[in-house]
Amino acid sequence: MRRLREIPPTAGLPLQAADLLPRRDALTATLAAQLGTPPLQLECSGTAALLVALHALKARAPDRRVVVAPAYTCPLVAIAVHRMGLTLRLCDTRPGHWDLDPQALAQACREDTLAILPTHLAGLVADMDAPLEIARATGAFVIEDAAQALGARDGEQSVGLHGDIGFFSLAAGKGLSIYEGGLLVTRDDALREELRAVSAAIVPPASGWELRRSVELLGLAALYRPSLLGLAYGVPLRRALRRGDPVAAVGDDFAPQIPFHRVGRWRRGVGTRAAARLPDFLITNRARALQRVARLRALPGISVFDEAAGTIGSWPFLLLLMPTAAKADAALAELWTAGLGVSRLFVHALPDYAYLADRVPQDAMPHARDFAQRALTISNSAWLDEADFERICAVIGRASA
């Protein structure tokens, strides 16, 4: 199934040449107006945004030292909690789902808990009722991890506003991208001021990172197209899988250091121009996703994740569960290296990443592990045409039967 085109595993908003011209920065104002949020705060990554949030909350509740996160989430969350000198406590997911399990959460969240991180995975809106109720009962804060969900809506409002703080990612592959970036949001005026003060105090003004990120953003703009993406994404993916390293293949092998710097004016300008296309992009992507979810539902034995009632997803990719780990492996054996944008989300539950063993409690998280073994993702990129989508459905249908 090898071919010359390579579909990206997620639907990133493609950059245009005109985006790269100098422009006045209005990135956070544009996005806040589109999303209907209070003022947004820009940081150099989603992880940096999470660190700023933890810093601010730690100042409010210095005796609380535990952060409760889902056992199936981005390894960067574990790295950030460790970097803050806080203790990570994992909460298993609901069986067959990525949401925090309410019973496990009630046990994990105690008087020592600083924050809970409900996570809007795959651009879909997480259950917020249990986390908010449990947090209220124990005095913990709620940080919504909306790294994958810029543009997702819960009822009338953007995700990120139910909890005390929300954050989004502007990393490559996460929808709107300035190669690396993150946004903080909160309804609470006092907390917003504290987040601003923390950022001013801990983020150095000048750094070599910004030059590097600018070059990387140019590279992304040049290579983010099916004809060239094989070079930047496909070749390293196949090489990693050949040497039996799925963690590197999906990019779950994060460095321990977390860069901290200001996002420069040029990248903010690029983001401002691209953001003008975001609302239409999200509408088109959602229509495509809902149609394809319905098509996947016709396949026996798989479960496809969809919007909860009253919510709207941002749909970077479609997320589904195969009936067994072996069947997921069988489908991926055919599809992962086929250039069709089929991948795994996170390869493991957090306790199963060997390189994180010193930063992640080694508790059994059976539902999260089962989820990691059975989940696969299908790109929601516009470049994945109907014929290729049908080829994917055929393989998944055969593997799951």
Ligand SMILES: *Cc1c(COP(=O)(O)O)cnc(C)c1O
């Ligand atoms: C990507 C991601 C992050 C980190 O965001 P970056 O911008 O890459 O630092 C955090 N949480 C989740 C769920 C993510 O997918």
